[in-house]
Every structure is written in C-alpha cells, then in structure tokens.
Amino acid sequence: GKPVTPRPPGRATQPYGRGAALPIDHRPRLPQIGSVIDKYHIDELLGTGGFAAVYRATHLLLRIPVAIKLLKPEVMAKHPGQAERLCEEARFAAQINHPNVARVYDVTHxxxxxxxxxxxxxxxxxxxxxxxxxxxxxxxxxxIGIDVAEGLSAAFVQGMIHRDIKPANILLTRKGLAKIVDLGLAQSSSADARRISASPAEVVGTPSYxxxxxxxxxxxVDxxxxxxxxxxxxxxxATGHLPFRGDDSIQTxxxxxxxxxPSPRLxxxxxxAELERMLMCMLAKDISVRPASYAQLLEALRETDQVLALESGDGSRPTRGGLMERIRGLFSTLPRDQRPSPTSADLPPKERP
Incomplete structure (x- = not known):
C-alpha cells in the first residue's frame, strides 16, 4: 500500500493517547484525516453524533480496515462518565461473537x-x-428481521438487551447480511454493569421505535x-412509513x-396478510402478547417467509408450526383498541365504501 506519514514534519507535538500526536499549541480535538492514532491511520470520517465520531481507519500493522468510534474531547471534558459508558459498550459487544453483530476488537481509554x-x-x-x-x-x-433477531438472540444469551433497535443501528453489507451496531444503550442483567450503565429506571431509546x-x-424493559x-x-x-409519527417526542x-x-395496507x-399478522404480534402493546422468546420469534419469521414464498410460487409448501397458529389466534383476540386500523380491503363487501 501507499506509505503513511504519521504527521506533518517540522511541527512540535505531544502524545495524544497511545502513540498519537497533536500540535502542542492545541487542546485535544478530533483527529484530522490522514493523522495516526496509536497504530491506526485515519482514512475517512463516517459520521458524527452528539457524543462521538466514527471513522474508517487502517490498522498499520495488519493492513486491514477498521472502524473507530471516538468520544469527542469536549464530551470527555464535560461528561467524564461517558468515557466509562463507551468502554462499557465495548465490553458488552466484545462478549458477542456472531455474524449479525458488529465485532469489537479493542478499546483505549x-x-x-x-x-x-x-x-x-x-x-x-x-x-x-x-x-x-x-x-x-x-x-x-x-x-433482515431474521438476521437482526439472530443477533439480538446472541446478545441476549450474554444477558443483554439493546434498547435502541432502529434502521440507523442496522447495517446492510454488500453480501446482503444485516448487522446490529451501536450497543451504547445496551443494558446488562449484571448488577455491576447496571451500576455503571444508564439506570434501568432511566428512559432511553428513540421515541419513534x-x-x-x-x-x-x-x-x-426486557x-x-x-x-x-x-x-x-x-x-x-416494509411500508416506507413509521406506524406513529407525532409532532414531537412526547406525542409520538x-x-x-x-x-x-395502522394497517400496513394503508x-x-x-x-x-401473513406479514401483517407477524408485525402486529411484534407490535402488541401488551408485552405478554409478543413472542415469548427469540426462538419463537425466529420460527414465526421463517414460517411467514415460507408462506410468502409459497404464495409467490417461489418455494415449497411450508410446514405450518404451532406458533403461526398462535399468532393468528393472538391477532384475532387482541383488544379492539390494539388491533390495526382496517382498510376497505379488510372489510366485508357489504361494509366497504
């Protein structure tokens, strides 16, 4: 590959973390493209959020691409506890070795x-x-649902729940795999971890989801x-629309x-119809109505896919398991105020407009 210049020559520097450098006349700031932090050459800024910036970088010894999630210096100064939370996120993710969860290789603090x-x-x-x-x-x-459920199941085996599943936290690879990223709001069942992480009684997450x-x-929350x-x-x-979109977070x-x-048919x-039933079971307001385990959820998602494959002529006849019948039963017995809003296509002919 091309030779890498760690920093412009002729400028006095002082250590920035493990082996990185910053000009001595500057306070800590986000690294510049082309700079080096420890053994990582910063190649590209992928995105920034309220607390951190994410970069594509190259491991100089292994010569492989990596992603670096770096806490903003001003956040470290004003909210020192965020550094421990970032380290906790790394510890959570490092326990999970699954193709549907982004791997964590290292953490520096x-x-x-x-x-x-x-x-x-x-x-x-x-x-x-x-x-x-x-x-x-x-x-x-x-x-995508099957991939994400597989990843969430692997996390749950380690005693974790994500608490912020949404499209922005799911990446689709060029090979068609869905991967869960960002365990920043993950919660562990470990008592020690709970003392460090956001309190179980603290409202965290994204209101729309x-x-x-x-x-x-x-x-x-479980x-x-x-x-x-x-x-x-x-x-x-599946619809291009959120089920609920208020004017603000409180309304949402x-x-x-x-x-x-609202029915997806709107x-x-x-x-x-099979996919609608599946979604409505997952979106039941009563937590006890939703699938009782990830095994049940995955079984239902796969059976729904088999049904759609059969209906489209793109698969063999599925074996209908008991869970799909359970979902149909739950769907029909949901309280009226929790059922999807009907469209005219859902009504008997004499009731259609």
Whole structure:
C-alpha cells in the first residue's frame, strides 16, 4: 500500500493517547484525516453524533480496515462518565461473537482520548435502503428481521438487551447480511454493569421505535421491548412509513402507548396478510402478547417467509408450526383498541365504501 506519514514534519507535538500526536499549541480535538492514532491511520470520517465520531481507519500493522468510534474531547471534558459508558459498550459487544453483530476488537481509554476499534462494515444503514416511495419487498424485510433477531438472540444469551433497535443501528453489507451496531444503550442483567450503565429506571431509546413499556415503565424493559422496536423497524422498511409519527417526542410516545397500529395496507396495496399478522404480534402493546422468546420469534419469521414464498410460487409448501397458529389466534383476540386500523380491503363487501 501507499506509505503513511504519521504527521506533518517540522511541527512540535505531544502524545495524544497511545502513540498519537497533536500540535502542542492545541487542546485535544478530533483527529484530522490522514493523522495516526496509536497504530491506526485515519482514512475517512463516517459520521458524527452528539457524543462521538466514527471513522474508517487502517490498522498499520495488519493492513486491514477498521472502524473507530471516538468520544469527542469536549464530551470527555464535560461528561467524564461517558468515557466509562463507551468502554462499557465495548465490553458488552466484545462478549458477542456472531455474524449479525458488529465485532469489537479493542478499546483505549486515557485522560485525553477514548475510543473503540470495531469491525469495518462495507455497506449502508438500513434507513438508506428504503423510502416512502420505495419500501423494501416483503421477503427482503423478513430476511433482515431474521438476521437482526439472530443477533439480538446472541446478545441476549450474554444477558443483554439493546434498547435502541432502529434502521440507523442496522447495517446492510454488500453480501446482503444485516448487522446490529451501536450497543451504547445496551443494558446488562449484571448488577455491576447496571451500576455503571444508564439506570434501568432511566428512559432511553428513540421515541419513534420505543416500546410502550420502555417509555412508561423502563424497569419493565426486557428482550420483548427489543422485539417491539424490531417490529417498528420492519414495519417502517416494509411500508416506507413509521406506524406513529407525532409532532414531537412526547406525542409520538403517547401514540405508541394509546393508539392502534395502522394497517400496513394503508400504505402498501396488497400488503401480505401473513406479514401483517407477524408485525402486529411484534407490535402488541401488551408485552405478554409478543413472542415469548427469540426462538419463537425466529420460527414465526421463517414460517411467514415460507408462506410468502409459497404464495409467490417461489418455494415449497411450508410446514405450518404451532406458533403461526398462535399468532393468528393472538391477532384475532387482541383488544379492539390494539388491533390495526382496517382498510376497505379488510372489510366485508357489504361494509366497504
């Protein structure tokens, strides 16, 4: 590869973390493209958020691409606790070795710099893969749902729930794999970890994708809250629309708490009934109505995909398992205020406008 120049010659520097450098006449700041932090050459800024910036970098010894999530210096100065949270995110993710979860390779923490070194994923965020005018095909949505559920299941085996599943936190690789990223709001069942992380009673997450209990009673949050958020994500991808969009966060949360989920058929003509039933089960306001385990969720997603394959003439006849019948039963027995809003296509002929 091309030779790498760690820093411009002739400028006095002082250490920046482990082996990096900054001009001595500057306070800590985000690294420049082309600079070196420890053994990582900074190649490209991928994005910035309120607390951190993410870069594509090259490991100078292994010559492989990596992603670096670096806490902003001003955040470290004003909110020193965020450094420990970033390290905690790394510890959470490092326990998971699964193809549907982005791998964490390393973490560095000092008074001047804190960052995570992660797997670099050559792909796009899920939210860039669809639009209101062009939602994803139903079977593609199910494939993504299966991938994400597999990753969430692997995390749950380690005692973790994500608490912020949404399209921006799911990356689609060029090979068609969906990967979960950003465990910054993950919660562990470990008592020690709970003392460090955001309090279980603290409302965290993204309102548009947040389960009702996550906003109303955060202490009740468990893996089924992630199932709800995944349901919102799949609904969004399959229709191009969020089920609830208020004028502000408070109104959006109120809609999740109180309003029935609009039928996907309001947005997509001929939306598959089996997929609608699947989504409505995941989006049940009563946490006990949602799939009772990731094994059940995955079974239902796969059986739904088999049904759609059969209906499209693109698969063999599926073996209908008991869970699909359970979902149909739950769907029909949901309280009326929790059922999807009907469209004219759902009504008997004599009741249609």
């Amino acid at each position: 000092s008074e001047r710099i804190t960052y995570i070194v992660m797997e670099y994923i050559d792909g796009v965020p899920l939210h860039e893969a669809f639009s209101a005018a062009q939602p994803l095909p139903p079977r593609e949505v199910l494939r 947040m389960a009702p209990e996550q906003a109303l009673n955060p202490e009740r 893996f089924r809250s992630d199932i709800y958020s995944l349901g919102v994500t799949l609904y969004h991808a 949360i109120s809609m999740h708490l109180n309003q029935p989920v 947005h997509v003509k001929g939306f598959p």
